[in-house]
Amino acid sequence: MRDYKRSLQHYEEALKVIPMGTSTFSKNPNLFTIGACPLFIKSAKGCRLTDLDGNEYIDYGMALAPVILGYAHSEVDSAAKAGIDEGLIFTLACPEEAELASKVIELVPCAEMVRFAKNGSDVCEGAIRLARNYTGKLKVMTVNGYHGFHDWFIASTPRNKGVPSVMAEWIINHPFNDIDSIEATIKKSADEIAVLIMEPVINYEPKPNFLKKIRELTEQNNIILIFDEMKTGFRLDVGGAQKYFNVIPDLAVYAKALANGYPLSMLAGSKKLMQQLEDENCFLSASYATEKASIKAALTTLEIIQRDQVLAHIWRIGERLKQGIAALINKHGVSSVLKIVGYPPMSHFIITESNGQTVNEIKSYMQQECAERGLLFIGYHHPSFAHQEKEIDQTLAIYDEVMKLLRQSLEKGDLKEKLKGRPISAFGVRR
Ligand SMILES: Cc1ncc(COP(=O)(O)O)c(C=O)c1O
Structure with missing residues (x-):
């Protein structure tokens, strides 16, 4: 079983010096299942994150959407570093x-x-x-x-x-x-x-x-x-x-x-x-x-998006993911609580409360079980150029297991007891 000890320790320390423990609302731990998923990330490469405890995850948040080419992208980072070496600002x-x-x-x-x-x-x-x-x-x-x-x-x-x-x-x-x-x-x-x-x-x-x-x-x-x-x-x-x-x-x-x-x-x-x-x-x-590092990074990002047909990739891989999720929702008979909507480059789960289980409890359960299997579940997907067939296969295999568990828990009505952390207690920025 994964543990999140360091994330929890760091959260306690961060709370002493930063209200909510972070300056970005959508990253604040109240939006996560505290104790049953990571709260802080140490590093990232491609579409994978490593948390403070050394656990690895496939990510679809991509830093709340900006990271369209993948984390630590060498060409973009070299352009930014050139801007730094030239004096930055x-x-x-x-x-x-x-x-x-x-x-x-x-x-x-x-x-x-x-x-x-x-x-x-x-x-x-x-x-x-x-x-x-x-x-x-x-x-x-x-x-x-x-x-x-x-x-x-x-x-x-x-x-x-x-x-x-x-x-x-x-x-x-x-x-x-x-x-x-x-x-x-x-x-x-x-x-x-x-x-x-x-x-x-x-x-x-x-x-x-x-x-x-x-x-x-x-x-x-x-x-x-x-x-x-x-x-x-x-x-x-x-x-x-x-x-x-x-x-x-x-x-x-x-x-x-x-x-x-x-x-x-x-x-x-x-x-x-x-x-x-x-x-x-x-x-x-x-x-x-x-400031030159970001401007040079933007010039290079736009060049790569066009040169490598990045958006065609994102649409294709996003479509596979979305179709795969829709099929799993059907397979496990969980369409009364889960729907997948939106365009393939930005698909979203719509979660509906069920039999006394709130939206945040269902989301927390999915987050907990996905985290355990190496997927950071945040309820939406921003596929990037770094997501390849392999990641989609892994993601769908994880969703397959987690939706099966979700179905069982909803039937038994024991979802709340199965939560190992504090359920998500906040809502996102959209009304
Ligand atoms: C659609 C939209 N508009 C505005 C903003 C605000 O941007 P920032 O947080 O960089 O000020 C965001 C941030 O997520 C956004 O998604």
Whole structure:
């Protein structure tokens, strides 16, 4: 049996110096089965992680999606190291910044100009600011996505302590795939709405014409459309979801797969909107945005994605995984609690409570049993270029065993007693 002693010891120490034990919400141990799965990772290579106790796992989180080529990718890391050796960051900007902007403009349909930053939250906020300044309007429509921790957005969520409550009044949220509610809001309040920001895919696929209709409605009503492509960008298609669905927003924000895990985010869009930033009073700036290691990593990542047809691989391997999981759900008769949804490059389990067993208890049980067998289960899959047939075979073999156990436990009603750790006690960032 695997043990997680060092993870647990480290968690206790980390809690003394870092609230929640880590600075990244989605990595905080409350989202994991404390005592029955790893809580900290020591190193990673390809698509495999090694935890503090020396246990190895196949990973599909890929650091919350950025690591599209695989961990410790030698070509990307060499490019980043060259950036470090050249001095990393200077008193003036480096030429690679415009080189990367040109590359992005070549790939991303809405991109006529580009700005870089470090976090997704930064560029989401920048995009909203450009839309408000351009339209002279205030309100923001959202479509159940996550757009970072800044006040303008987080005010509208339950995670809003310390944020002026008035800001929540400026956000109107809508369910994903519900075009009627979006149309109703626009009809009622178009003269107040500056912008609609959305993730083009949230777990489920968008219904046919959902995105096209949103594009039409926003265009007709002087509402700026922003696609938050943090997850879909350079994953669904090299040009992002906008290219995949052929629906072109006014602005789009990216991070994650852009630089294979190096910290870099990006705001891209039409000249008329982006050029507002030439007025120094329309402000978006980040001290570390021109840091060369990440920019060089991004240039190399984009080159490899195109050169090696990375996304074709990810779609193919992701499809095998998704189909395999669907077949196992059928085989073990667990479709009342488990579903697999979404596009192959970003498939998700939908877990439903059953007979007094909560979603988090079922998820914890799966996490515990998968961890024991060498798979870090987080409820979704971001396959990378490093995942090969062998990993898919291993993953499906593990899911086969774990779903069999799940079925038995659900039938006996003893799932809670079988938990060896503290069940997951938090929910992710999406509403
Ligand atoms: C869709 C989306 N938008 C925005 C963000 C915020 O990015 P960051 O955490 O880099 O600020 C995230 C982060 O996960 C995200 O998934």
